[in-house]
Amino acid sequence: MGVGPSVLDPKDWEGVLVAARGQSVNWYLWGGSESINRFVDDTYGPALKDRYGVTLRRVPIADTVDAVNQLLAEDRAGTADGAVDMIWINGENFSTLRTAGLLYDGWARTLPNASLVNWDNPAVASDFGTDVGSMESPWSSAQFQLVYDTERTAETDLPRSYAALLDWACANTGRFTYIAPGPGGFQGTRFVKGALFELSGGAEQWQTFDQTLWDKWAPRLWDYLEQLRPCLWRSGKTYPKDESELHRLFANDEVDFTITQAAVGAGALIADGLVPDTAKAFVFDTNSIGDFNYVAIPANATNKAAAMVVANLLLAPEMQARQIVPANGFGLGYAIDPNRVTDPTARQLLTDAAAQLGPAATDPTDLAASLVGDAAAAYQDLVETGWRQALLGGL
Amino acid sequence: MKLAAPTRLSRADLLRLSLVVVPVGGLSLAALVDALATSLGADEVRWSTIDLSAYSDVVTRSGFWESYWFSLWIAIAGTTIAAIGAALLGFAWTRRADRRGRLTLSILQFNLGVPHLVWAVALVAVLSPSGWIARLTAWAGLIDRPNQFPLLVNDRLGLGVILHLVTKEVPFLLLASLPLNGPRLRTSLGQAATLGASPRSQLRHVYLPGVAPAFVPALIAVFAYALGAYEPAAVLGVQQPRTLAVVAVEWFRDPDLRLRDQAFALATILLATIAVAGAALLLVTRHWWTHGSQRHVRVAPVGA
Numbered sequence: 001m002g003v004g005p006s007v008l009d010p011k012d013w014e015g016v017l018v019a020a021r022g023q024s025v026n027w028y029l030w031g032g033s034e035s036i037n038r039f040v041d042d043t044y045g046p047a048l049k050d051r052y053g054v055t056l057r058r059v060p061i062a063d064t065v066d067a068v069n070q071l072l073a074e075d076r077a078g079t080a081d082g083a084v085d086m087i088w089i090n091g092e093n094f095s096t097l098r099t100a101g102l103l104y105d106g107w108a109r110t111l112p113n114a115s116l117v118n119w120d121n122p123a124v125a126s127d128f129g130t131d132v133g134s135m136e137s138p139w140s141s142a143q144f145q146l147v148y149d150t151e152r153t154a155e156t157d158l159p160r161s162y163a164a165l166l167d168w169a170c171a172n173t174g175r176f177t178y179i180a181p182g183p184g185g186f187q188g189t190r191f192v193k194g195a196l197f198e199l200s201g202g203a204e205q206w207q208t209f210d211q212t213l214w215d216k217w218a219p220r221l222w223d224y225l226e227q228l229r230p231c232l233w234r235s236g237k238t239y240p241k242d243e244s245e246l247h248r249l250f251a252n253d254e255v256d257f258t259i260t261q262a263a264v265g266a267g268a269l270i271a272d273g274l275v276p277d278t279a280k281a282f283v284f285d286t287n288s289i290g291d292f293n294y295v296a297i298p299a300n301a302t303n304k305a306a307a308m309v310v311a312n313l314l315l316a317p318e319m320q321a322r323q324i325v326p327a328n329g330f331g332l333g334y335a336i337d338p339n340r341v342t343d344p345t346a347r348q349l350l351t352d353a354a355a356q357l358g359p360a361a362t363d364p365t366d367l368a369a370s371l372v373g374d375a376a377a378a379y380q381d382l383v384e385t386g387w388r389q390a391l392l393g394g395l
Numbered sequence: 396m397k398l399a400a401p402t403r404l405s406r407a408d409l410l411r412l413s414l415v416v417v418p419v420g421g422l423s424l425a426a427l428v429d430a431l432a433t434s435l436g437a438d439e440v441r442w443s444t445i446d447l448s449a450y451s452d453v454v455t456r457s458g459f460w461e462s463y464w465f466s467l468w469i470a471i472a473g474t475t476i477a478a479i480g481a482a483l484l485g486f487a488w489t490r491r492a493d494r495r496g497r498l499t500l501s502i503l504q505f506n507l508g509v510p511h512l513v514w515a516v517a518l519v520a521v522l523s524p525s526g527w528i529a530r531l532t533a534w535a536g537l538i539d540r541p542n543q544f545p546l547l548v549n550d551r552l553g554l555g556v557i558l559h560l561v562t563k564e565v566p567f568l569l570l571a572s573l574p575l576n577g578p579r580l581r582t583s584l585g586q587a588a589t590l591g592a593s594p595r596s597q598l599r600h601v602y603l604p605g606v607a608p609a610f611v612p613a614l615i616a617v618f619a620y621a622l623g624a625y626e627p628a629a630v631l632g633v634q635q636p637r638t639l640a641v642v643a644v645e646w647f648r649d650p651d652l653r654l655r656d657q658a659f660a661l662a663t664i665l666l667a668t669i670a671v672a673g674a675a676l677l678l679v680t681r682h683w684w685t686h687g688s689q690r691h692v693r694v695a696p697v698g699a
Contacts, residue, residue, distance in 0.1 A: 180634050182645070238549055238633035252525030392635035394458030395642045 008305055010107035016305045021053040023306035027295075028067040029088035031060020035329030043322055044313060052313075054306045059084075064093045071102050071298050082300035086307040089296050091128040092377050094136060097296065104297040107308055108137040113315035116336035122207065122373045123290055124335075129207050129376030136294035137311040138335035140323060142261040143290035143371060144190045145281040145362050147269070153256055160285045162198045162224070170231040175256045177233035177249065179240050181387045187243055187259045189383055190289050193375055196221045196383070197287040203372035206379065214382055222390035229391065236391075247274045263333030264326040265361035271326060281362040288370035292335060317346035321353035333367075427666075434659035449656035453664070458636065466638040467668070469553040469628070470621035473560030478614055480561060481568035486602045489573065489580050490594075500573075504566045515559055515630035522547040522555065548631050555631035556638075564617045571613035572606040580605045607683035615673040622672075623665050639665055 009015060025048075031037055040058055048054040061067055067087045074082045089097075097103050108114060117138055119125050124138055148158060159165040169176040179188030197203040200217045229236030233255050240246040243259065250258035251274060258275065262268050265281030295314065297307045313319060315336055323330040338350045354364060375383075388394070404412070435445045453459060488500055506514065521527050529544035538544060548555035580602060587597045603610075628638040639661050646658035 234546075234549075237551060238635065241629070241634065249525070252523070254523075254525045389457070392458075394635045395456060395462045395637060395639075 010110045010308060013110075013112055016308055017052065019305035020303075020309045023303040024055040024057050025085045025303055025306045025310050026057050026059050026083060027086045027088070027307075027310065028059045028061055028064075028070075028084050030062075030064055031058075032062070039323070039328055039330045043319065043328070044310065047313060047319075048310060052306075052309050054309055056310065064089055068093050068096055071097060071300075072100065074300060075100065075102055080300055081302040082298055083302075084298050085301045085303045086295050086297055086310060088139065088293060089136070090291065090294050094127050094132070094294065094296065095130045095377060097298075098130060098133075098135060102299050103135045104299050104301060104304060106134045107297065107304075108132070108311070109134045111137060111308060111312040111315065113312050113336070116315060116317065116340045118337040118340065121337075121371075122204065123371060124292055126207060126373060127292070127294060128374055129209065129378075132294065136296045137315065138292040138294050139314050140293045140330070140332035140335050141263070141290055142293070142332055143263075143283070143367055144187065144194065144288050145260050145265060145283050145367075147250065147258045147260055147266045147275065147279050147281050148256060149250075149276055149279050151276065151278040152253075155282075158282055162195045162284070162287075165284075166224070166228055166231070169228055172256065173231050174233050174235070176231070177236075177239055177246070177255050179242060179246055179259065181384045185242055185384075187261065188239070189380065190374075191259065192221070192225070192383055192387055193379070194284070194287045194289055195224055196375075197289075197372060198284075199224055203287060203289075203375070206375035207373060209376040209378040214379065218382070218386055218390075222386070225387070225391055244274075250279075251275050262331045263324045263361065263367075264331045264357055267326045267358045267360040268331050270360055280360050283362055283366050283370040286370050287372050288367070289374050290333075290367075290371045291374050293332065317341050317343070318349055321349040324353050325356050326358065327356075430659045430662050430666075433656055434663050436656055449660040450664075453657050453660045462636045462639050462642060463664075465553065465636040466622055466628075466640065466665070469556050469560070469638060470618055470672075472553075473557045473564070473621045474614060474618045476557065477561045477564035477568060477617060478610075480565045481572070482598070482603065482606075482610075484565065485569050485573055485606065486598050489577055489602065490584055490597075500569065504570060506563065507566050507570060509563075511559075511563060511624065512626040512630065514563055515627050518555060518559055518562075518631060519548050522558075523549070549633055551633055553628075553632065553638075556627050559627040559631055560617070560621050564620075568610065568613050568617065572610040576606055576609065604683045607680060611676060611680050611683070615669075615676055618672055618676070619669045622669055623662075 008019060027040075029040070037058065037060065040056075045056045045058075048056050064087065067084055067089075070084060071082065074084075087093075094103075109119065114137065117124060125132060127136060157168075159168040165176070178191045179185045181189040181192050193206075196217060197206065199220050200206075200213075205213060232239075233249065240249060246255075246258045247269060249255045258269075258279075260266060260269060260281055266275055266279040269275045270277055270279060295307075295311050297304055297311070301307055317336065317338075320334050320336050322328055324333060334350075338347075338354075341347050341350060357364075434449050435447065436449060437445050484503075488497075509517075519526065523529070524544045524546065526544075526548075529538075532538050532544065533540060546554075547558065583601050583605060584597050587601045592600070623640050625640050625644045628641050629644075632638060632641065643658045643661040643665070646654040646661070
């Protein structure tokens with residue numbers, strides 16, 4: 001098209017659209033979920049082709065770190081027209097690429113649909129404690145929730161904080177447990193971090209890494225979990241090692257709660273037959289850790305204009321509405337703030353989609369009220385190895 | 396009485412054998428060299444930078460010895476019970492060898508084709524406090540609630556893992572020892588019985604020496620599997636203590652690459668344990684390999 005990267009101005013959206021027409025986007029994304037792959041191909045592909053003349057080429061990768069390594073290799077080789085146009089990314093991988101200066105900057109917040117994103121929300125504006133700047137555009141969200149069975153537990157009896165959970169667990173000995181934090185037990189790590197936030201009086205101080213802060217609060221955290229331990233399933237002598245094991249204990253009536261991160265709450269688990277039909281998700285009043293999934297564009301991407309068009313389309317209310325409908329197979333939450341959508345038709349789409357979340361989902365108002373950002377990436381390992389040493393005392 | 400006559404391998408046999416042994420052995424050897432090199436902090440090219448810090452870090456970590464003894468307990472208990480079970484069952488079936496015995500044997504061997512992971516998950520479904528048996532006994536009124544059922548999986552003693560090993564390895568040991576030796580052994584056992592040997596004497600002096608050349612190596616394989624396998628202990632074990640095999644795999648997969656050296660050190664420690672145990676087993680059973688047993692058979696009727 002003759003419009004080189006140096007000429008491209010993200011603020012001139014008409015210019016971006018012109019430059020994008022006829023381009024192909026190589027979108028590198030984790031390909032481990034068939035339903036997500038299908039959703040990407042069937043939902044975005046045709047829309048991009050018909051509306052913008054952009055061809056979407058989904059490049060499935062086993063782990064996002066593969067795309068990071070590709071970019072690092074291209075950087076060493078001095079490749080100006082790189083093969084990667086866009087990556088589904090977050091957390092540590094983003095931090096690596098940002099530090100290496102390999103990301104295209106100054107575009108994410110100028111996309112037309114970026115006005116629908118609540119950039120004032122720290123959970124959006126910082127990714128595992130790293131400022132996203134204008135280098136990452138959000139795609140979807142996930143949030144820590146508990147699942148209960150409405151047949152077994154009355155809504156009024158649900159604990160709504162970690163302090164209340166301790167009382168609940170000890171009044172119902174053996175009916176609660178959580179996933180052992182560590183590799184494969186990501187949700188367990190989140191559960192423990194939530195306790196840390198409540199004990200220390202808030203999540204925000206944990207957004208940047210501070211060893212003295214950790215040293216001050218870690219003993220209190222282990223104290224709390226030690227108090228909880230005798231009231232747990234099997235007296236806390238062992239813990240489920242992953243999500244599926246906890247789902248099984250919940251389904252078999254050994255414990256009264258399990259964990260999910262999906263916007264559809266227990267809906268997807270019910271559809272898969274993993275939990276009873278009467279299961280429903282809920283959150284504590286605060287400290288429910290949520291995070292966002294983003295897309296980023298490499299600094300050496302060949303088709304930056306088309307990649308921006310894709311990122312903008314992901315945020316379109318119509319597409320956001322489709323991604324939360326359980327039947328479409330994606331199931332993760334909004335990246336946009338639905339309250340910012342003014343167009344009545346678009347609002348209606350979002351309302352309709354939210355209505356399809358079903359009775360198994362957490363009330364979106366509760367979710368939003370409870371949401372906090374995750375702690376800085378460096379805490380992950382401290383929580384996981386610290387928990388194993390403090391609570392189990394072994395390898 | 397003629398027992399397992401040693402056969403000589405022809406050159407053609409050796410050639411055919413090498414087609415299997417060379418690739419399998421080569422790959423195993425390469426993996427071994429890689430594991431050793433990584434655990435010693437050396438790169439594969441120059442072995443100049445060998446240091447043992449991964450080993451000393453691992454061994455001095457709190458909980459290492461607890462995990463080590465726990466792994467060893469599971470492997471020894473599982474292998475011993477499987478060995479006794481397979482020896483007694485194999486002996487009984489070789490003596491009887493009727494249709495019912497053969498049928499039971501085929502049913503038992505049915506689970507040889509079931510992957511270990513699937514078998515482990517099945518045991519959880521059947522034996523856990525919310526499993527089928529617990530529900531049945533609760534329904535039958537033997538216990539009040541399913542969770543009063545005794546803890547047989549995910550328990551601190553590793554009973555679930557041991558049960559897994561026994562149920563999977565008894566058929567394996569039978570398969571390894573019986574098909575080739577069965578008919579000949581049956582004749583020998585018949586002769587011994589005619590001479591007045593008691594069943595115990597037949598087992599000890601005819602059956603065991605007869606199957607030993609196949610049984611003992613299979614037993615070493617079972618022990619190696621019991622000590623080194625990830626799936627049974629990951630599914631049926633507890634979070635604390637974890638077996639060393641489980642810890643090794645999880646450290647190997649950890650995003651923190653520094654744990655990799657230690658994961659390989661754990662693997663090497665397990666391998667050394669298997670080598671020692673294998674040598675010990677061969678030593679203990681050496682009289683079976685040196686035809687010493689034939690003498691006993693002759694005196695058996697008198698002593699029985």
